[in-house]
Amino acid sequence: MSLPEQREFKDQISYRLMPSKFPPIALFEDVANHQDFEVLFSIQAITNPRLRQEVGNLNCVPPEERPYGIRGCSYALGPFVHLNPYGSRFSRGQFGVYYAAADVQTAIAETRYHQEKYFSLIEGLKYDRLSMRCLKTLFTAELHDISVQQYRQSEWYDPDNYHSSQQLGDQLKKINSQGIAYDSVRSPGNLCFGLFSPKYIVDVIQAAHYSYIWDGQKISVAMEMLTVV
Numbered sequence: 001m002s003l004p005e006q007r008e009f010k011d012q013i014s015y016r017l018m019p020s021k022f023p024p025i026a027l028f029e030d031v032a033n034h035q036d037f038e039v040l041f042s043i044q045a046i047t048n049p050r051l052r053q054e055v056g057n058l059n060c061v062p063p064e065e066r067p068y069g070i071r072g073c074s075y076a077l078g079p080f081v082h083l084n085p086y087g088s089r090f091s092r093g094q095f096g097v098y099y100a101a102a103d104v105q106t107a108i109a110e111t112r113y114h115q116e117k118y119f120s121l122i123e124g125l126k127y128d129r130l131s132m133r134c135l136k137t138l139f140t141a142e143l144h145d146i147s148v149q150q151y152r153q154s155e156w157y158d159p160d161n162y163h164s165s166q167q168l169g170d171q172l173k174k175i176n177s178q179g180i181a182y183d184s185v186r187s188p189g190n191l192c193f194g195l196f197s198p199k200y201i202v203d204v205i206q207a208a209h210y211s212y213i214w215d216g217q218k219i220s221v222a223m224e225m226l227t228v229v
Helices: 034-047 051-055 073-081 104-120 163-174
Strands: 006-019 098-101 128-145 179-184 191-195 201-215 218-226
Touching: 006 073, 006 104, 006 191, 034 051, 073 098, 073 128, 073 201, 098 128, 098 163, 104 128, 104 163, 104 191, 104 201, 128 191, 128 218
Parallel strands: 128 179
Antiparallel strands: 006 098, 006 128, 098 191, 128 201, 179 191, 201 218
């Protein structure tokens, strides 16, 4: 199958949900460029031996692709410096992807599915609660678009097997693609995005908190707790 065509998304608003237990790294917010970061990191590392682990593997992101100076820089860098070793729909875990959705309810549907899958594997777990923060994200990028009808039945959309979609991700990453636009698998008919670099992100702000309640079989409630913007 030939590679999908690109589509420009200019000043695109999107939403990403992540566990609140992962706080932003203030160090990223305090610098304007790579040189400033190196100086501040060296100073703070003297008194904080865990800083390198908290910051993540910055070697995964070339200095010129780090969006220093934007609001929410640490959120933008997060999935690229803390790689998911288990991979994701479009990555085997060798590179990061910033996943987001065009609306909040789609972002909830996507993350709810994965959290339900995680909780269901914990034997005997009858109840749990997970606090999630919603990140309102603004980006501009040209994405390879597989959301169009001709791709809807492809193996890239297999609900559980990511082999084909990860192959696509590998192909696109090798040609320096900026990312992928795709139809939500967990909320069909709604648009999702996967950015291959944080440099396309121009603003990230925390928009709300949600509480995911696990009742032993499913996540029954995704309740907004606090609206910030």
